[in-house]
Amino acid sequence: MSDDESYELLGFDNVLLCVGDLDEAVRFYGRAGFAVGFRLDEAGIAGLRVGAETPGILLRLEEVLGHRPPPWMAPRVWLEVADARAAARELTAAGIVLLDQPFAVATGWSVEIADPWGNILGFTDYTKRPELGRRP
Template sequence: MSDEGSYELLGFDNVLLPVGDLGEAVAFYERAGFTVGFRFDEGGIALLKVGAETPGILLQAEEQLGHRSPPWPSARIWLEVPDARAAARELAAAGIAPLDEVAQAATGWTVEIADPWGNVLGFTDYTKRPELGRRGQGLSFGSPASPA
């Protein structure tokens, strides 16, 4: 773009995920440890909080969308957690199966899940490279942020 038409990327606003049934989606994500920031059924949307950040994951009802397996390849949203292996255990206890076994990454561990509409979310930690993670923010999986 020209200098007159240039723009600056300031950060994320929200990530939108299409879901076939808003109530079912909210229940799934609450089981997965997310907190609902708001829900507007008339508009077919609900916002899931992600840590202490203002942007979140916006579930958007698409009535014609049925249950499906995750498409391959598909976009993935990865979220930082203190311990991905603990997150995988908590997800399994809530009846949410991982797409694959917990795997090692260069920075720590990661595990992915898919919602009933094929949206893939990953949970990753920085246990091998804590200097790259969100240290000292008091964030924990499945609970709102608390002061450090």
């Protein structure tokens, strides 16, 4: 790129997570509170909505994974929620195992889960710093 050319980062498109079974992944993420925005089985993908934003979580089938974590480091994606401790209770009630109990962070509380392929999702709130959150 020459000095007179530049680009601007405008925001997120989608966060891609590789899974070994698309049906199982959609069921897991449905229990975790995600709604399916679209599903294209012929392409091996499903898009999950995240709030009112257009970008979301894109699940991509990688059959080679089967029912095991990938051989690479798993991504860690955190999403904002109104109350992470309430999210932890709802996730547990839905049969999802928490990686740990809710823990304090600088902005509030967080809790993490992992899908069957080792992708880690965190749910964090801004209860200590509401001015930084989406709903101050």
